[in-house]
Amino acid sequence: MTNIDKATQARSRFFPNTTPNTKSNRLDRTEHLSLRKNPGDRQKQLEQIAQNDAKIQIPESVKDFAKIKKAVDAAPPVDNSQKIADLKNKIQNGKYEIDYDALANDILEQEF
Numbered sequence: 001m002t003n004i005d006k007a008t009q010a011r012s013r014f015f016p017n018t019t020p021n022t023k024s025n026r027l028d029r030t031e032h033l034s035l036r037k038n039p040g041d042r043q044k045q046l047e048q049i050a051q052n053d054a055k056i057q058i059p060e061s062v063k064d065f066a067k068i069k070k071a072v073d074a075a076p077p078v079d080n081s082q083k084i085a086d087l088k089n090k091i092q093n094g095k096y097e098i099d100y101d102a103l104a105n106d107i108l109e110q111e112f
Helices: 003-010 029-034 040-053 060-074 081-093 100-111
Strands: none
Touching: none
16 A cells, blocks of 8 residues: 555545545543533633623723724814825926925924
């Protein structure tokens, strides 16, 4: 028997054209018992653990961010295409002048 034949025989029932291995598909008694629900006292214990440990607290900063995001999403979109076109025209025509004081202030605000 080749390795391919051995591998084909070991395949599970999910592969087509193979015969299932009936020994591995049967549940023995211990496996069957382990599939039962938890006893009542264990179930109560698990519920208590879940009740104590499954609580979450959302920080106020996250709640504030969610409110801000909702407001931004609800705002109408900003169309800057006209402003961009005007700036392109000024630059191409050589009429664009840089305000060096405003630029320096913006840079300083970002740094500090």
